[in-house]
Amino acid sequence: MKRFLVFVKKEFLHIFRDVRTMIILFLIPGALILLFGFVVNTDLKNATVSFLDLSRDEMTVKLTDKICSSGFFFRGENLDSYQEIDQALRGNKIKAVIIFEKDFSRKLISDGKATVNIITDGSEPNMATMATNYISAIIADFNSELVTNGTTATLLVQPEVRMFYNPSLKSQHMFVPGVITLIMILICALMTSITITREKEFGTMEALLVSPLKPIQIILGKIVPYFILSFVDVIIILLLSRYVFDLPVKGSIILLLAETMLYILMSLSLGILISSVVNTMQQAIFISLVGMMLPAILLSGFIYPIGNMPKIYDWISAIMPPRYFIIIIKNVMIKGTGFSYIWKETLFLVLFTLFAIVLSIRKFNIRLQ
Amino acid sequence: MKNTVISVRNLVKKFGNFIANDNLTFEVYKGEIFGFLGANGAGKTTAIRILSGLSKPTSGEVIVAGFDARKQPEQIKKNIGYMCQKFSLYEDLTVKENIMLYGGIYGMKKQLIRDRTRSLLERLQFEEYGDRLIAALPLGLKQKLAFSVAVLHEPKIVFLDEPTGGVDPITRRQFWEMIYETAARGITVFVTTHYMDEAEYCDRVSIMNEGKIEALDTPAGLKKQYQAGSIEEVFISIARPGKN
Amino acid sequence: MTANSIISVSHLSKSFGEVNALKDISFDVGEGEVFGFIGPDGAGKTTLFRIITTLLLPDEGEVTILGLDCVKGFRELRKNIGYMPGRFSLYMDLTVEENLNFYATVFGTTVRENYDLIADIYAHIEPFRKRPAGKLSGGMKQKLALSCALIHKPALLVLDEPTTGVDAVSRAEFWEMLKKLKKYHITILVSTPYMDEAMRCDKVALIQEGKILSVDQPERITDGFSRRLFSVRSSEKYKLIRALREFPLTDTAYPFGDSVHVTFRDDHYDDTLYRYLTAAGFTDVSIGETRAGIEDRFLELMTPPLQGSNRTL
Known part of the structure; x- marks a missing residue:
């Protein structure tokens, strides 16, 4: 346990000492929310x-x-x-x-x-x-x-x-859920996959593998700090949307936070999974951005309504977790519906998370090959 | 009279309050193999950047290949070659493509590049490798090729940064023979290295410590002066008093 | 396998796709030995060390370390091996102190508990304990990495090219530190591409293209050089090498620092060489018989035996 805690502490130190990481973690989420909110707004x-x-x-x-x-x-x-x-x-x-x-x-x-x-x-x-x-x-x-x-x-x-021009007023109600969905994928998948591949590139992973640390300790040690910080981000985003944009959470806040935690966990395990199959930070960034961010932006229904997509994209987006999370968060935040309306989407996320975690633990190599 | 190709007089380079090069004065001659040694942080890299026209001296006079490092850095760059251990050839290009590229960068005529490529490959007994990717060559071959490419445009001076790190003893000797051959053609070879036995191959060696040149002589002269059995011992007796 | 051998490797082979990184390697390392692997980049040193540190699996052969099989016993072994990979395994954004504490805790110990072991080494860097590892000089990084690899008092210390890219002073200090560790009976496996470091080891294996050319005490390896060796000097080195190669009695002629090391056919030597060189226009030739160094021996082992004609490079 002490080994695990010292590992988590080390991860926090990495995060707090790296200006770029801090910017991505705390400045970008707020900036995105304010950007989406104010770009269309004047006093x-x-x-x-x-x-x-x-x-x-x-x-x-x-x-x-x-x-x-x-x-x-x-x-x-x-x-x-x-x-x-x-x-x-x-x-x-x-x-x-x-x-x-x-x-x-x-x-x-x-x-x-x-x-x-x-x-x-x-x-x-x-x-x-x-x-x-x-x-x-x-x-x-x-x-x-x-x-x-x-x-x-x-x-x-x-x-x-x-x-007058935008009768259903889509983007207005969409931007907070959309930004949360995007930010979580960005921080969780991208950042965790970078931090693991960085250890591979700098050779510190070799030293960790040769230590008595178990793979599960290394994986959890990488997950925990980002889990906590992403959660702080979600709270910041929700507070901003409530007090700056007057967009309160209509449904149960507990339900919303619980669903968000699930989504964070899923994104983190995706990040771990990415890093267990690639060896360089460059590859990790590429896969995270092209494989995760782009679909999260384009295929989740955040910007382009899924109903208007060609069938093939609809099918592809059907296996994209962000799509389901956007449905969940829109329901809870904006429509104020309860769990009974979103259990199917939640179940999908749970299964996907389990799948990613199990796969990444199995894929995480105790050796270098 | 010896023909001077590098002339450094009272060179000082400061970064803020930090003095990286503290009043360096030395000359390097045509066709000489000059070893430039120093501990990490002794100021070698700074000095080489100035000599190769990448950085300007704070004060002092630096003439390289007849050009002033302060006023004519571009002229200097045209007249020198550079090879470092880590990066010099593009791994995803073939041997011939690399040579073409390099010749092109130095503004050589197509025909001249073709002629030199042929003679270069012949001399290295490399003909069969011409169309292979650099990535597929063994380390020793890569280094020999990198060196040949660095002197393709017949520069007045070629800078080598730890040229034979990590190669086997035979390749290493082949490499040094290439250096000797190049120097015999009149090209000055300026070598920096951490490895003292490499220094023993040079005509003259300078040893830097904390921004100053502490010693400059032939390897034999240095060993005699410091009553040491090897350049390594000379180096340690110079660099150690300043350390703890 | 001898009674007190810490590492016992027999008929070990390892390939990566087409590349045979290790070809049928066997050797033993005794307790408390400083055992050096000397060979150029790509000889297979890192692959071998990674197998010994349980990071890679052997394709063939047996590797027993501290009495445990390197495949089955990997969990137990990982507690007892200290490993310093070729790229120093330091977190550049953590301070000296934080790096050391991290590795101590990961290995289930504290810095205080084993401080005596690293005291000598750590003393060099302690004044900078609040400095990020990334801001240290190469020599200091190397000392910190060694401290981190030692902090759990491993029975076996594996150092992969610890002196590459480090200046001569730091290298000399590093070898002195390894020597001091002898009193703690830690077995040390170390690799280097630099021949001159061989003499610092108790035992040395010369390795080339995945094969061990020779394993022995360094003095005995150089004793294995079977020829008479001559050192020839002149200020016109390139011309001298050419001339020596053309000399009909020359067998091998290699540049060696400020001289050229020469062997002759049938080890036959008389003053014909001197006369030949003087006739060729050399004015400052000196010739003397010399003792072979480890590099001479390596060269001899790398080249096939005499073929009767002059060797060209």
């Missing part, structure tokens, strides 16, 4: 909204004032018809158009319900969601004021959100 305080007010009555004027005085939106030009919306959004200055339907006040009083449509520019998904969320909050606030004033106790305002 919301500068967002300009236009109004298409088809009733121009007391209520709509009040509501317009409330939105514009909230501090988040500038008032853009008023539109006169639906035809002008497209033009306004294409101009890139206007981030959202708010539409009050005809006879707004009358409908609110007589039917107890009136509709506000918010149309946003889906080509900037992050901005679009944020604008929609803020406007919805302001309207809800306005609504509750109406209720407390007691004038029209049963009235409701329903914002109808419609995305």
